[in-house]
Amino acid sequence: MRATRPPLHDIPVLTGPEHTVLVLGNGPVGQTAALLLARWGVPVVLLDSRTHRDPVGSKAICQQRDVLDVWSWVGAGAIAEEGLTWHTARTFYRDQELFSVELLDPGRSPLPPFVNLSQCRSEEILDGLIADQPLIEVRWSHEVTGLVQDDSGVRVTCRTPSGETELHGAYAVAAGGARGSALRSMLGVGFPGRSFEDAFLICDIRADLPGWEQERRFYFDPEWNPGRQVLIHPCPDSVFRIDWQVEPEFDLAAARADGSLDTRIRQIIGERDYEVVWSSLYRFHSRITTAMRVDRVLLAGDLAHLVAPFGARGLNSGVGDADNVAWKLAFVLHGWAPPALLDSYEHERGAAARENLEVTTATMDFLVPQDEAAHARRHEILQASLTDPAARARVDSGRLSEPFWYVDSPLTTPDPERPWPGRPPRGHPAEPVPGVVLPDAPVEWPGRPDLTRMREVVRGAVTVLAPEDRHEAVRAVLEETLSPAVPRQVLDLARVDTTGAVREGLRSADDDLWVVRPDAFLAARATDLAQVREAVGRALARA
Structure with a gap:
């Protein structure tokens, strides 16, 4: 088992229930959230009502490049290494190929666009890392029967083989999976949608x-x-x-x-x-919870949203939830950001869930027409697609999973020179505007041969990408804007981006200043220090 890479930055380890996060659900989303929180120095109690891991069936198999990046950061690079790489999606009507989609990359990431690996094996790899992580305590056979929260934290009552027990934490991540109706009921949230x-x-x-x-x-x-x-x-x-x-x-x-x-x-x-x-x-079902956050409880994965499987947006989106919630909880618990930062989880991941629901529902309406008129329309489109490229563009065999773009987030500073043009064509990367994820590419980091990708270098800190002659001034801005303990760094892309792929993917000018969040999403593109100061404050909900 590959060990977790040591962090670039000194992150203190928190202790005590006032800093503990209860993760409710030990599936891949809960596992990922627990490992990410531990990487941020946050203690975790990971609960599951089952007696042990159920290894039956391959279940979710498609892991997208940006999810592999998250898993690599917690030490689970074996998932990418063991998974079977694929990069082409072909669509046929009867025996004729209509089109193929090559999965393009805005940088030149060493990670594959997709790998297929059984969920059981992914869980096994994550379990091995959890077993080696002293900040994570795993408790099987803990069925949550009650949940109470107040200004001091969250109290969870569990039924166990030895009787009832109560656990305390500062926050909880509810990742109990598709059958989490009891948890949703305790939280008072609905789960509207449709079942096919x-x-x-x-x-x-x-x-x-x-x-x-x-x-x-x-x-x-x-x-x-x-x-x-x-x-x-x-x-x-x-x-x-x-x-x-x-x-x-x-x-x-x-x-x-x-x-x-x-x-x-x-x-x-x-x-x-x-x-x-x-x-x-x-x-399958298309459903989304009426809230992604209920005070100190944040909902993630299938417990919060269920979508059709065509496009591989289920597990991949759940890992996106875990990545988003972990750094925000860590920053609040460390005192590096105000609790208001957690409000952005609802905004960002709720929007991601709604987009996934929209995309997959459109796919299902095409795949499984619900009336004769819809059947006739689909047949007409498929017949025309044999000879008409315009008709082929209307054939929906599933838009493959991609990271959500936080272009409308309260943490993102819009760039008037680069307005968001909307969802890109299928198979194409998003335009490099604030709110999208930083392109990944090979890098060379002096003294750290284990760091080989751009996102490995920026994850775990507030980062500003700036020309070397502006480093001192940018550091001064970060000192003024951030509390002393917040991990931060200023990097010269020209030195780190040895292939030029990141600058090419960003279409970055020599004097651009890029503010990058700790989860590798772009918070802003700036040209002066005042814009950097404002963008950093906004990215941590201080503005």
Whole structure:
């Protein structure tokens, strides 16, 4: 197991319940939140109602580049290393390819655009890191039955095998997963949305399928699933996930018994040998909680939002929640920022959840038309797409996960010279404006050969990217604006960005001053010191 990289900055370790965060839910989002908080020197109690980890099924498999960046920062680089890399998404109508999307990168990140690795293996890697982290205490068999909060913190009552117990913390992160209705009820939040009646069948099979090892394939109306669609993903160890839309009354046990499951598989792979590794039947939901924050409790992952799986926006968005909430809680608990900083979690991650809901609902309305008129419109678009590029642009096989852009956040200073142009075309990176994540690229850091990427260097501190001849003046501004203990740094891109990829991705002029948040998102582009002072204050909710 690769150890967590030592931080660039001295971060004090906090102690006591007045500085402890209770993380409710030990799935991948809760695990990530716990590891990030510990990296910030915050003690964590990680609770789960289950008796132990359930390793059955591959579950969420698609991990996006920016999520791999977060996991790498807490020491889980093995997920990127073990995962199967893919960078092309192909879409077919019947037997004709309509288009393919190459996943572009605004920098030249060493991390792959996507890897596929079973959720079980990702959880195992994260568990190993948690076991080595003295700031994280894990408690299984702790079912939350009560939650009370006041100005001093959060008190959680849990049912355990040995009886009832009560735990205290300053804040709580509720990451109890899709079945977190009891927690949502305790917090008094709703979970409006819709549930889809259509059934989907997953089979993970091990087989030799040459040419399919590094690409996602989506088929509309193939002859082996007429009127419906099929999605195929490659996974490590010659495993492929096949995801069929099936009739609502489909019976998986019966299909196994009567050989029709084998027929379905062979219609795709032919007479090759194969082994079924895992199979499951599921229906999905599009729901979002009515609040992402209830006083001292912050909701994350599937407990806060459920979306259709086409586009891999579930787990990836949940890790985005964890990344966002961890640095903000750490800054508040260390006294580096006011509690008002936590208000931005609701704003930023609520907006991210709504965008994911909008994107995936549009996909589902195309994939699973709800009436005859919608069916007819989809058929017309698909038929036209065989010859018409404009029609192909209207074919929706799932817009793949991407980091949300905090361009409208109260922490972001807009740039009048670079207004936000809106969502980029699918497969393309966002425009480099304040609110988007800093492009990643290889770097060289003197004395730290373990730091090889730009985001590794900026994570964990308030950073200003500035020409070397302005460093002294920028440092003086940071000294005036930040309390003494806040991790901060001033970097010269020309020295660190050895390939020029970051400057190219930012379209940065020689005299630009970039303010970067501790989670590697751009807070501002400035040209003078007064703008830097204002932007740093705003980024920490001090403005």
